[in-house]
Amino acid sequence: MAEAGADPDARGREAEQASGSSFELGGRTWGSRLIVGSGGFRSLEVFESALEASGTEIVTVALRRIDPLSEGSVLDVAERLGVFVLPNTAGCYTARDAVRTARLAREAFETEWIKLEVIGDDRTLFPDAVELVDAAETLVDDGFTVLPYTNDDPILARRLEEIGCAAVMPLGSPIGSGMGIRNPYNIEIIVEQSRVPVILDAGIGTASEAALAMELGCDGVLLASAVARAQDPTRMAVAMRRAVEAGYGARRAGRIARKLHAEPSTPDAGMPDLG
Amino acid sequence: MLIQLNGRPAELPDGASVAEAIAAAGAEHDQRGLAVAVEGEVVPRGEWEATDLRDGQAVEVVRAIQGG
Numbered sequence: 001m002a003e004a005g006a007d008p009d010a011r012g013r014e015a016e017q018a019s020g021s022s023f024e025l026g027g028r029t030w031g032s033r034l035i036v037g038s039g040g041f042r043s044l045e046v047f048e049s050a051l052e053a054s055g056t057e058i059v060t061v062a063l064r065r066i067d068p069l070s071e072g073s074v075l076d077v078a079e080r081l082g083v084f085v086l087p088n089t090a091g092c093y094t095a096r097d098a099v100r101t102a103r104l105a106r107e108a109f110e111t112e113w114i115k116l117e118v119i120g121d122d123r124t125l126f127p128d129a130v131e132l133v134d135a136a137e138t139l140v141d142d143g144f145t146v147l148p149y150t151n152d153d154p155i156l157a158r159r160l161e162e163i164g165c166a167a168v169m170p171l172g173s174p175i176g177s178g179m180g181i182r183n184p185y186n187i188e189i190i191v192e193q194s195r196v197p198v199i200l201d202a203g204i205g206t207a208s209e210a211a212l213a214m215e216l217g218c219d220g221v222l223l224a225s226a227v228a229r230a231q232d233p234t235r236m237a238v239a240m241r242r243a244v245e246a247g248y249g250a251r252r253a254g255r256i257a258r259k260l261h262a263e264p265s266t267p268d269a270g271m272p273d274l275g
Numbered sequence: 276m277l278i279q280l281n282g283r284p285a286e287l288p289d290g291a292s293v294a295e296a297i298a299a300a301g302a303e304h305d306q307r308g309l310a311v312a313v314e315g316e317v318v319p320r321g322e323w324e325a326t327d328l329r330d331g332q333a334v335e336v337v338r339a340i341q342g343g
Contacts, residue, residue: 037342037343038341038342038343039341039342039343040341041341044341047341060342060343061308061339061340061341061342061343062339062340062341062342062343063310063337063338063339063340064337064338064340064342065281065282065300065335065336065337066281066300066301066302066309066336066337066338067301068300068301068302070340073307073308073338073339074339074340074341075307075308075339085308085339087339088342088343090342090343100312100315100316100317103312103317104310104311104312104317104335104337105310106317107310107311107317107319107320108308108309108310108337108338108339109308109339115343117343224343
C-alpha cells in the first residue's frame with residue numbers, strides 16, 4: 001500500500017482541487033487563471049507549443065486588414081487546442097475606433113466578449129481613461145462582455161465596474177516592458193474593492209511577478225510578451241502556469257505576517273546542556 | 276467605380292457587392308474570423324451578397340491576427 005503523502009505533488013493537487021482553483025469570468029467558469037496574449041511569437045509553431053504548455057483556456061487575438069499572403073491562422077491553433085478566442089481592440093486610440101473594432105470582432109468571432117484597449121499614446125501604451133470609460137459604457141449598453149485593460153487606478157477601476165464591465169484588468173507596468181508590478185499597493189486596493197474579477201494585465205516579465213499578482217489577490221493574470229519573447233517560450237509558459245498556481249495557492253493558504261525580528265520555529269525548552 | 280479597399284483605391288464594377296469587395300481584397304468568403312465594415316459600420320456576413328457598394332465608399336476587410 002502506498003504511504004499517504006508519498007507524493008507531495010499529488011497531495012497538493014488534491015488540496016487545490018478540494019479548495020477549488022476555478023473562477024468565474026463573464027458568467028463562465030474557467031479552470032486556468034492564466035490568460036495568454038497571442039502577439040509577439042516568432043512563429044505559429046512556437047505559439048502553439050507555448051499556448052499548450054501554458055494550460056490557458058483563453059487567448060487574445062487582434063483584428064487587422066486581411067493579408068492574402070499570410071499563411072496559417074491563430075484561429076486554427078486556438079481551435080486545435082480548444083482555447084476560447086478573446087478578441088481585443090489593440091491599437092485603438094479613441095472610443096469611436098474601439099467600439100467599431102469591437103463590433104467587427106463580434107461579427108468575426110461570433111462572441112460578445114471583448115478585451116477593451118483604448119490607449120493614450122504609443123510610447124507608454126497607457127490607457128486613455130476618458131476614452132476607455134466612454135467606450136466601455138457604449139459596449140456594455142450594446143450587450144458586450146467587456147474586459148477593460150485599465151490603469152492601476154482604483155477609482156477608474158471602480159468606475160469601470162459600476163458601468164457593468166465583467167472584470168477590471170489593471171496593468172502592472174507598461175505593455176511589453178517586463179517591469180513587473182510597479183504599484184502593488186494600488187493593485188491591492190483594486191482587489192479589495194472589486195466585486196468583479198481582477199486580472200493583472202501587462203508588464204509581467206518573469207514568473208515571480210505573475211506569482212506576486214496572484215498573492216496580491218488578483219483572480220488571474222494576462223500576459224503575452226513574457227512568454228512570446230522569452231528565449232524559450234514553451235519553458236516560460238510552463239513557468240507562468242506554475243507561478244499563477246503557486247501565487248494563487250499561497251494567497252489562499254494565507255501568508256505569515258512580516259516581522260522585523262526573528263521568531264524561532266524551534267522551542268528552547270528541552271535544550272540539552274552540552275557543557 | 277472606385278472604392279477605398281483596406282486603405283487603397285480599388286476599381287470595382289458599378290454596383291459591386293460587399294462580397295465582391297471581399298474577393299478583391301484577397302479573402303475567401305467562407306474564411307473564419309472575417310469581418311467587413313463599410314464606412315466604419317459592420318456589414319453582417321449574411322448581408323455581404325445583397326449589400327451593394329457605392330462609388331467612393333471605404334471598405335475594410337479584417338481578420339484575426341496574433342496580437343495583444
